[in-house]
Amino acid sequence: MSKPSIAMMGFGSVRHTRLRPARNAFAYSTYFLMLPMRSINLHGAGGLARNRAAAISFHDKDHGDGRADSLQWVDDLLKAEGIDDATGEAWLHCYPRVLGYTFKPVSFWYCHRPDGSLRAVVVEVNNTFGERHVYLLDHAKYGHEMTASKVFHVSPFCNVEGQYRFRFMTTPDQDRTVARIDYDDAQGALINTSVSGNLEPLTAQTVRKAIFTYGAMTLGVIARIHWQAIKLFIKRVPFFSKPTPPAVLVTR
Numbered sequence: 502m503s504k505p506s507i508a509m510m511g512f513g514s515v516r517h518t519r520l521r522p523a524r525n526a527f528a529y530s531t532y533f534l535m536l537p538m539r540s541i542n543l544h545g546a547g548g549l550a551r552n553r554a555a556a557i558s559f560h561d562k563d564h565g566d567g568r569a570d571s572l573q574w575v576d577d578l579l580k581a582e583g584i585d586d587a588t589g590e591a592w593l594h595c596y597p598r599v600l601g602y603t604f605k606p607v608s609f610w611y612c613h614r615p616d617g618s619l620r621a622v623v624v625e626v627n628n629t630f631g632e633r634h635v636y637l638l639d640h641a642k643y644g645h646e647m648t649a650s651k652v653f654h655v656s657p658f659c660n661v662e663g664q665y666r667f668r669f670m671t672t673p674d675q676d677r678t679v680a681r682i683d684y685d686d687a688q689g690a691l692i693n694t695s696v697s698g699n700l701e702p703l704t705a706q707t708v709r710k711a712i713f714t715y716g717a718m719t720l721g722v723i724a725r726i727h728w729q730a731i732k733l734f735i736k737r738v739p740f741f742s743k744p745t746p747p748a749v750l751v752t753r
Contacts, residue, residue: 506537506539506540506590507537507540507547507702507703508534508535508536508537508541508546508547508548508549508702508703509534509535509536509700509701509702509703510532510533510534510535510700510701510702510703510707510708510711511532511533511534511535511594511678511698511699511700511701512530512531512532512698512699512701512710512711513530513531513532513533513696513697513698513699514528514529514530514531514696514697514698515528515529515531515694515695515696516528516693516694516695516696516697517692517693517694517729518692518693518694519658519691519692519733519738520690520691520692520693521688521691522738522739523733523736523737523738525729525732525733525736525738527725527729529725530714530715531696531698531715531718531722532698532711532714532715532718533594533595533596533597533696533698534549534559534593534594534595534596534597534703535592535593535594535678535700536549536559536592536593536595537590537591537592538571538572538575538590538591538592538593538610539572539589539590539591540590542570542572546559547703548703548704548705548708549703552569554601556599556600556708556712557597557598557599557708557711557712558597558598558601559595559597559598560598560603563595563598563603563605564593564595564605564608564625565578565625571593572591575591575610575612575623576591578623578635578637578751579612579621579623579637582637582639582751582753584612584620584621584639586614586615586620587612587613587614587620587621588614588615589612589613589614589615589616589617589618589620590613590617591610591611591612591613592610592611592613593608593609593610593611594608594609594610594611594678594680595608595609596608596718596722599712599718604627604629604722604723605625605627606626606627606655606722606726607624607625607626607627607682608624608625609622609623609624609625609669609680610622610623610624610625611641611669619641619642619643619669620640620641621637621638621639621640621641622637622638622641622647622667622669623635623636623637623638624636624637624638624649624667626653626655628653628654628655629723629726630654630743632653632654632746633750634652634653634746634747634750634752635750635751635752636649636665636667636751636752636753637649637751637752637753638667639753641669643669643670643671644668644669644670645668646666646667646668647666647667647668648664648665648666648667649664649665649667649752649753650663650664650665650752651663651664651665651684652747652752653746653747653752654743654744654746656730657730657740657741657742657743658730658733658738658739658740658741659684659686659691659692659741660686660741661741661744662686662687663684663685663686663687663691664684664685665682665683665684665685666682666683666684666685667680667681667682668680668681669681675700676699676700677697677698677699677700678697678698678700679695679696679697680695680696680697681693681694681695682694682695
């Protein structure tokens, strides 16, 4: 993204479709943050409550290794992986804390070169067991499909095998974003997911819109996860025990 580097809020939807052995699909409205972390570090967060209590807030320690500056964590990770030209804006697409509570199934760091072109995407995945893993998509491009082997347990109704297919899209005016993740197991396509939304500047007005339209959204996320698990159990979808998490944090 190369538009003016101000904090944004996205208003849109999450979609999820399981194809087999029993079809299960849902969609729900959501909102999220789209934060230009390099600009925020230099010029402040504007109307965003950062690392302090608020109805809607962002806390650095919710990302990476929990340090006070999550952008530094991303920069260090990229450097350790041999990527030294992602020094342009780093846009973080994530859920906020709502009334102090957060659960972030997935967050995306869009890391750009100084000329504004996309260099890499860092995908942070969290499961409900408090574990985290990172998928690093090198030489990323908007609109192009990228893949990574699945090595991290997310759902007890999916085995740890196969691969993810990622595609990130934005409109020419960069006022809308789409992140799509499809999962293929050993038998082929299994799950299609996406999160999309229209972006608006983060202001007191958009914060009020989020609160009064969506309520305690992050509590709803965890509630929906468990409700969908109950539905899959009733449909007799096979259950897999949680394996030991990967020994290394990053999968390229």
